[in-house]
Amino acid sequence: MEPVATRLGYDALLEGLKAGAEDTRLRLLVLLSEGELTVSDLTDILGQSQPRISRHLKLLAEAGLVERFREASWAFYRRATDGPGSTIARAVLALVDPADPVLARDRERLAEVRGARAAAAQAYFRKHAKEWDEIRKLHVAEAAVEAAIREALAGVRIDALLDLGTGTGRMLELYGPEVGRGVGIDLNPEMLAMARANLERAGLKSCTVRQGDIYNLALGRDAFDVVIVHQVLHFLDDGGRAIREAARMLRPGGRLLVVDFAPHDLEFLREQHAHRRLGFAAETVTQWMGAAGLDLVLHRTLAPEAGRKGALTVSLWLGRDPRMMLA
Ligand SMILES: C[S@@+](CC[C@H](N)C(=O)[O-])C[C@H]1O[C@@H](n2cnc3c(N)ncnc32)[C@H](O)[C@@H]1O
Structure with a gap:
């Protein structure tokens, strides 16, 4: 069990425990420890009405056990990471038995809801694979x-x-000519077919692509000098988990480069282009890299060219595996 480092005032402890001591709220807290979710995700998972879920979330947020953040017209919730409420949330979660049948069922529903969303995004890429190079x-x-x-x-x-x-x-086209070995992983067969054609046209024999899931890579760990995640995170439900998996692939001293949008409010990108997240604050990806055991060595934003309609700011984060490289 994780040790509880902080002692809390009596009132804060009582308020936090009261907030968590209710069936739906405890289940919400456990679900939000799995990632960032909207009220509508939680409504689907728990099969309870939206007003009821919102009311419970409000109580959890007021007691500081969960945090709410807005992204254009959507609101996301996640387990709190700061303040007295986060200490209580951590302590309660450390006591939870993940095999409990109610919680296991909630996790299954979470996986189903996420699966349905991933399938919608994949349908988008299936349809647009041929135009992706232009859409980008x-x-x-x-x-x-x-x-x-x-x-x-x-x-x-x-x-x-x-x-x-x-x-x-x-990215393989860009670096293929100078690397010993380039591997591209993607879930989508149509995108992969385009990648194969592009690599073949460029004569890049050192590069291969194959189907795989960023959350669960069937590759040996510690095998790559550089891992790139370019314009992918905003399609995912759980960017933190993807970054952990990416970091696992790095050799000691290796680099993880994440490129994605800075926060924006082009809500139509969710409906028309399958985006899940409208960009990321610098600290969000920085925190994910830290949690994956990487040191952030660079963060940079690139503002769009003046006067270019619909253009977005792009952010780059470079993380480094702190383990020493062997000579
Ligand atoms: C916007 S495209 C970016 C492609 C490329 N990195 C680029 O910048 O041109 C996002 C890609 O992520 C892939 N993708 C989405 N979820 C994935 C997952 N769970 N595992 C692997 N690939 C995924 C999609 O199939 C899609 O090809």
């Missing part, structure tokens, strides 16, 4: 982003490169 350019100045990627990785020796959510294989 709609909101970003591709050349500027790729120059920033090169700058971030300048001086890093890349023998083995892993590109997660490789899509049509753009």
Whole structure:
């Protein structure tokens, strides 16, 4: 069990315990320890009405056990990470038996809800695989982003490169000519077919792509000098988990480069382009990298060109595996 480092005032302890001491609220707390979820996700998982779920979430948030954050017109909840309430949440969660049948059923429902959303995103990529290389350019100045990627990785020796959510294989095309081995992983067969065609056209024999899930990579750990996650996180439910899995692939001293949008409010990207998250604050990805055991060595934002309609700010985060490299 995790030790509880902090002692709390009597009133804070009582308030926090009261907030958690109710059937639905305890289940909500456990679910929110699995990731960031909306009221509508939680309504689907628990099969309870939206007003009821909202009321319980409000009580948990007031007691500081969970946090609420807004992203354009959506609100997300997650387990609190700061303050007295977070200490109580951590202590309560450490006592929970994950095999409990009610909680196990909630986890299954969570997996189903996430599965349905991932399937919707995959349907989007199936439909748009052929145009993806054009779609990618709609909101970003591709050349500027790729120059920033090169700058971030300048001086890093890349023998083995892993590109997660490789899509049509753009990152492999960019680095393929200079790496010993490039591997691209993606869930979507249509995107992978485009990637294979692109790599073949470019004559990149050192690069291969294969189907796989970023959350559960069937690759040996500690095998890559650089892992890239380029414009993938905003499609995912659980960016933190993806980053943990990506970090596991790094050799000692290896680098994880994440490129994604900074926070924005283009809500239509959720409905029309399967985005789950409208960009990420600098500290969100920084925190995920820290939780995955990486040191952040660079964060940089690239503002869109002036006057370009619909263009978005892009952020780069570079993390480094702190283990020593062997000579
Ligand atoms: C926006 S595309 C980006 C592709 C490429 N990195 C680029 O920048 O052009 C996102 C890709 O992530 C893939 N993807 C989404 N969820 C995934 C998952 N769980 N595991 C692996 N790939 C995933 C999608 O199939 C899609 O090809």
